[in-house]
Amino acid sequence: MANHPSSLCLINTSSFTFPYPVVEQVKPKKCNHRKTVEVKEPFASYSACQLFNKSPKRAGLSTSDLIFNGYMNIEEKGISRNGYSTRNDSFPDGFIDDGCSNTVPVTCYSLESLLDKQFVIEVLSYCSREECLELGRRYHALITKTAVCGDQFVTASLVNMYAKCGDIKSMVAVVKQMPYLDIASCNCLLAGYAKNALFDQAFSFFLKLDGIDVQPNHYTYSTMLAICGSLSAIDEGKQLHAQTMKLQYLSKTAVSNALLTMYIKCGMMEDAESVFEGLVQRNVISWTAIINGFKQHGDYEKPLRLVCLMREDGIDPNEYTFTVALASCASLRNSHMGYMFHAQVIKRGMALGDFVGTAIVDMYSGLGEIWEAKKQLKEMGKSASSVSWNAQIAGFFRNQKTEEAIEAFSQMVRNDAACDEFTYSSILKACSLLPSLATCEQIHSRIVKSKFESNVHVGSSLIEAYNKCGSWEDAERVFSQLTAADVVSWNSMIKAYSQNGRARKAIILFEKMVVEGIRPTNSTFLAVLSACSHSGLVQDGQKVFESMVKEYGILPEEAHYSCMVDLLGRAGKLEIALIFISNLPIKPTAPIWRPLFAACRCHSDLKMAEFISKQILELDPDDAAVYVTLSNMYAEAGLQADAEEQRKLMKMKEISKEPGCSWIEVYNKIYRFFSQNKSHSEMPKVYEKLKQLMQQIEDIGHTDNEKEDRVLYHSERLAVGFGLISLPAKNKFECSRTLEYA
Template sequence: MLRDTNALAHVIQTYAKTKRLRRGKQLHALLICAGYTPCTFLTNHLVNMYSKCGELDHALKLFDTMPQRNLVSWTAMISGLSQNSKFSEAIRTFCGMRICGEVPTQFAFSSAIRACASLGSIEMGKQMHCLALKFGIGSELFVGSNLEDMYSKCGAMFDACKVFEEMPCKDEVSWTAMIDGYSKIGEFEEALLAFKNMIDEEVTIDQHVLCSTLNACGALKACKFGRSVHSSVVKLGFESEIFVGNALTDMYSKAGDMESASNVFGIDSECRNVVSYTCLIDGYVETEQIEKGLSVFVELRRQGIEPNEFTFSSLIKACANQAALEQGTQLHAQVMKINFDEDPFVSSILVDMYGKCGLLEHAIQVFDEIGDPTEIAWNSLVSVFGQHGLGKDAIKIFERMVDRGVKPNAITFISLLTGCSHAGLVEEGLDYFYSMDKTYGVVPREEHYSCVIDLLGRAGRLKEAKEFINRMPFEPNAFGWCSYLGACRIHGDKEMGKLAAEKLVKLEPKNSGALVLLSNIYANKRQWEDVRSVRMRMRDGNVKKLPGYSWVDAGCKTHVFGAEDWSHPRKSAIYEKLDSLLDQIKAAGYVPHTDSVPLDMDDSMKEKLLHRHSERIAVAFALISLPIGKPIIVKKNIRVCVDCHSAIKFISKVTGRKIIVRDNSRFHHFTDGSCSCGDYW
């Protein structure tokens, strides 16, 4: 048999296919011991066998010692290097083949082009494309599919489409490359259109195509299209494939259909992995069902599956958005236990979580413990200072970030401009806005323009804000008009307030805030007929005012309060404390701001309404429920009113407690009768 070259080649080929490296080595050793010098034909098979089994050193040693190489030798080595992620070496070997005068086969081209795609080297890929066209194989199935994939991975979809169109024969690999390419650059509609065309062409559908298409459906929240793809999954029998199941769970989760996501997740418990659980958790987080997300996390741990950085990031993000400090700190402990606190994304989310929960010092501490902060971590810290109204600190962090060579992006400037706006740093904010494109190469977007409107409006510079709006390259978005409307209310500009309200209502017809703010402007001017007219408009348009509520965590439970709330089990103790506080703060100099109540009634009734606002009830409850050493953190779904802001300042003074209030705009830190915002918010 040792002299039968064809038989030996067949055996080596079998070992390569089945990856039986040990048997392949034994046969090779036997040949050497027998004094048999393999010919080029047999050596090519050995090089291929070692490459396919991942023993690249052996393959290279054999290749380098070959007395004669042919086209198959070069192709086997290039393919082996590319398959084993030695992409630069694969391209160098391809170049060596050309120097030796060999004309590459479509398989050599395919491997070299795959290497270019993996390196993201579009220039080298284009050279390969030109060479393939020169040899007349640019449209061959393998070469064309890999060229198309290379262009799409490098973001050159125009070139990818051109290659695809010129291919006379297209298979599922070609179509998958198109769909995947469109998805990767965010052209999700085009990805779905390509899938439709693939169906029309009756091309065989595999699980890779289905996963790419479901990814596009999820990004577009195209649940209807996703359901039709789901039916194809069931029809083709791919529902039990773990990757397809994960893609379905992810698609339904991103579309907000958590019932369907949960149903897919529960089909086969054997076909679940950390990705399956993370997709479901992320869906619950995005639909603000944090408790369900946490229960899925508990189930994941019970099954002995280790969470990954994406699992933790999703849950910690939920805790940040809900200001759920207790759950957030527990997750932080688990993150540290399995050493994910060094992951740049997880650590950045932790900075954000502590910041949004009001614990500024903890956020800074987590950031300081990051060895080499990424752009995301710096952005998180700038954002935290911005949320807390500490504009000067946000600027310092921004300058440190730039000095470290970290390039700011669009998100950085939103946080920076927000910080400047809440701190009254108008000139600094304007300077940063106008330097965005010129100095940092970041083109301002709608959000940045809206931040400038907010910056000028809060400072009472309404005329400048209006001039800025007129110079904008586009109409302000809802946030921009809302900011301007709020400024008009604070500074009493009825006419401009009316204009802003109309613009905002046009953008968001069901936004009650616009009409409520307009009503407040009229009420401050004591134009009660106009107030009634606005309220009638709300009633006729079925626009309901968003009710204000506040919540506070105590005893491992979240306690939620509304205005005039009598539902809490400890209502008697709460209202007794509330009345006691009113007497104390009045004695300390508190005077109710009854003008902030936009109703035609006497001052005593207005005072009574103010006294029972939700944030004040929450503070009273916290004072009787939390130990002295624990900070009082109250969260509110709408902006804290002027009177409550004043009252809580006095409460912090008479009780000697630090009180943190997070409303829908920013944080207020009340200590000893003053607020971190300096009464500017």
């Protein structure tokens, strides 16, 4: 009897009866190979595999190389899932043509070597590697009831093949038919469960090994440690660690690497580092695992040092190692190390590969060197995959290069690169930064053609984009088409109603969300409170705020407090808002004070504004908005000397405000305007139009105490003026802007 530890009690296995573990159905993977074998007379009664046998030109080639590479396009490495016509009655007559026109006439000499044990194992190995389930099934049927089918190595290969192809039911059926189990077959079964994420079944079967007198070997433990890592089952992992030490398996590289990875996935970096330091043999997998572990847990300095130590240890980094190193450089914004690693991958011929090439694009985007990223993608050429293009688009977005992101997306489409949900989500986020309804509609059209319109992630991004474009109706239509909207989608739609002045719709949708069993989040309440704030629904807002804590147990954050202050301030309840701030359970921050400061200007409460300005400047002395707003309030009150004093203080303290920027879409083209903008060729006409409007405003009794040049130079007014002179009088248009104070 095996002397290995058998007391490991991980999962209740009372319902487990060997060899029938509880099996969750996993959808088998389908073959996707394109090559078709055309069988010519007189060999039409033989199987396709048989017809490859005993070629006189196969000297120097292994059987599997001959079958699957020698007679087919090596670059394709494929064989279709066509049927096989054999003398066995279980096969259909003729071939099932998948519509592929690529055919290869072949010849064959005998049937007997088709049933050769080594040949069978190689064929099944090929099916496993290429995940060619249909071919594996047919070959299994061919060898059934033959002597070779009862061989333990062949059976283990069958188990492995079905596992790799995702056919768990067939995998278990093969195990059931085995006269006895050896450790190789058990390892294949465990690996099959692990590959298909059936971790409970794997644990149950592992715990039964002692009862069937099968001793786990080091491959068994490496598989089980990997499963513990996937489940973050640290307690069970430590028990397995103890067993591997007792059995002296830690000297096996597969076990030590699996143990190292398990601790990393469980977040136990100190234990992982201890295991790494104690490794007898460190290979590239060991080094890459620990390097990636530190990076995943937010330590970006250690990966860079470890890569250097790795090379000193005589281990050459592989593409995965370099990918982690490049990502760490981006996180640290360490351009020097980034250039060095880039040079190393060029020297090794890895730079144009999809994996490393994408990492280079991502690194330069993270460093803000967006044109270097663009250059890298260009060098990759047609070999650039969707992942590489996605990295480029996301990089432009991160660096607020919205128009460049849209152009990259257009180039990606022209290059026939397949767009996925990440592509559409990224480009729609870019559209949200530069609201262009025409562009958003074009992307929406492509999403529909690509059949991604019901994808919840794409749908949420599309709702957000339409929201930013001011088209809540389109956002509503997208939301209604989502088949399984998640909380992000609900939040996006509530936010769209909120930001487009549809507060009642936002509240109704919030109530519907609760009824349908979707639990609200912080973001949900923030969107609803914002809707109430902008529409003056004070009582509704207070009710929602109270339910947030009492009914859902969600503690308000700074943004929620700020929104409540805004709600009260907009409604003119300045004193109540001040009391609310005074009674907060946290120390008021500048973002909490600012909405009340803005409300003071709206309601012309200069005295309270002076008090609040002091509170804000104590927390944020360089807040230009305070000086500008206070200056404007003094000007409105006729206190020009005090207004100028605020401007002088800004100059003396060298405090500058970010120039306001507004934009408008005219005939599918975006036009930007900055404060004091005079560069546009139509500016004289714009200023003339604005002066006419200001005169009309004064004629109806409104007087603006700000100086005329300041009023006319507001970026949003420039955009409005341009829209008025560029579009027909009855046309509706929308302007977007960044926050500006002058």
